Amino acid sequence: MRVKSQLVGLPEVVESDLVRQVARSLSAAIVEGRLRPGTKVSEAAVARELGISRAPVREAARLLENQGLLRASPRRGFFVRELSAAEVDELYDLRICVERHAALAASCRLTQKTRAALREQLALMDALARADDPAACIEADYQFHRMIFEAAGNSRLLRVFDGLSSELRVVIGLIGRLYDDPMKLARAHVPLLEAIEAGRADTILAEVDHHLGVARREVGLLVQSLSTGAALP
Amino acid sequence: MRVKSQLVGLPEVVESDLVRQVARSLSAAIVEGRLRPGTKVSEAAVARELGISRAPVREAARLLENQGLLRASPRRGFFVRELSAAEVDELYDLRICVERHAALAASCRLTQKTRAALREQLALMDALARADDPAACIEADYQFHRMIFEAAGNSRLLRVFDGLSSELRVVIGLIGRLYDDPMKLARAHVPLLEAIEAGRADTILAEVDHHLGVARREVGLLVQSLSTGAALP
DNA sequence: TAAGCGTCGATTGTCGACAGTTTTGGCTTG
DNA sequence: CAAGCCAAAACTGTCGACAATCGACGCTTA
The missing domain is CATH 1.20.120.530 (GntR ligand-binding domain-like)
Known part of the structure; x- marks a missing residue:
């Protein structure tokens, strides 16, 4: 048992998790076709547009990379995945x-x-x-x-x-x-x-x-x- | 075609990608049992031990989270995944x-x-x-x-x-x-x-x-x- | 004129720092 | 002696900054 005292399972804090928010935002843009396959996704640009720093954007991009939505090209940035x-x-x-x-x-x-x-x-x-x-x-x-x-x-x-x-x-x-x-x-x-x-x-x-x-x-x-x-x- | 002129297929640059290195290191530690399930993985500690900053460690941890090796608990850090x-x-x-x-x-x-x-x-x-x-x-x-x-x-x-x-x-x-x-x-x-x-x-x-x-x-x-x-x- | 080279701007990879939160340890109290 | 509370320490989430690297543009040269 790792939980000291579990009350009723009520709270379920709303995840303010900025990273997931960014991931959702980017994911939506891709899925809705606003970001076409092959397009370069600039960290700086996304960060500017969302009014945040680059760190959360970077992490979100990694997440989407692992999900197959983005392709990471080292030292060149992230690109929207193209499918053959x-x-x-x-x-x-x-x-x-x-x-x-x-x-x-x-x-x-x-x-x-x-x-x-x-x-x-x-x-x-x-x-x-x-x-x-x-x-x-x-x-x-x-x-x-x-x-x-x-x-x-x-x-x-x-x-x-x-x-x-x-x-x-x-x-x-x-x-x-x-x-x-x-x-x-x-x-x-x-x-x-x-x-x-x-x-x-x-x-x-x-x-x-x-x-x-x-x-x-x-x-x-x-x-x-x-x-x-x-x-x- | 994205390649302009392909010489012989020789270079194969070694990816210095620090993130993947960290991910491999952590992954190995978990798989080899040095990090037991349930253990907390502190970003700061890992960064200190590897002599790098926390940013790459964070990203590597996200990667392993998405791979199922770590579990992220918001505001509390990463833990080695336990399997029931x-x-x-x-x-x-x-x-x-x-x-x-x-x-x-x-x-x-x-x-x-x-x-x-x-x-x-x-x-x-x-x-x-x-x-x-x-x-x-x-x-x-x-x-x-x-x-x-x-x-x-x-x-x-x-x-x-x-x-x-x-x-x-x-x-x-x-x-x-x-x-x-x-x-x-x-x-x-x-x-x-x-x-x-x-x-x-x-x-x-x-x-x-x-x-x-x-x-x-x-x-x-x-x-x-x-x-x-x-x-x- | 076309191909190759060097320089410049832009972007990524990494770092150290700060604010807010969680955890820990000790102290008080029943 | 155990339980609860409080303060300090440690840690995470986020930020801005700097160095290294990549792509583009213009220049030199055959």
């Missing part, structure tokens, strides 16, 4: 691997509560698709998959997913309005959830493979079109 | 998931060269076991598994493994001489390699499950005995 088509393929390869596991585990441990939450999330996606808000729809998509990993009940597995998706979002953030059909995106998740609810292992695996296989192809095409210099909104 | 039995179970759950994938992929892409390297590694383990050097044997064990991930040809998958094993090594580093039978450890890997060489998917999966299942149990027992305050060398 091959790397996207790697990411999806790994993602299929872990998401199969997550979906199976989630199916085993599925509670009434999480089942309802998952259904609600799909309804949200559908609503956002109807409202023609692709960005929010993609965010909801991400959350849906993340909920599956949460339901799997393995925090390390969830961490891998977070790492993966933060890398992927460097690219996916660029999709925005480009996404052709949000409705299709929303509907594509229904059979996956149904398979998880049904609890048949082979069906679940097939659905995950299919769902992510499609995503892998589409994101792959996107990246390819990006690297050939297609126009962006 | 449940967390070790989580780690092995994830590891089985990714190692199944890695073993399958490695089997598909197996070249003559990597096959020879894997066999050599097993021979090395055997030799170390005969020489009664459990620490080196464990290191060789780790390297063998890492080589499988390398052979799989997915750098992200490898990164997950590195993350996993760095967390596990916090515990495993404490085993040292406690390990009961190094020879058993060395021999246990033979069928796994043979399965990979044979290239039969179901056999590979079964071997991975068996091999890691055993390891999971043994490490789990170790952690349990640690938490009950068993003596250590």
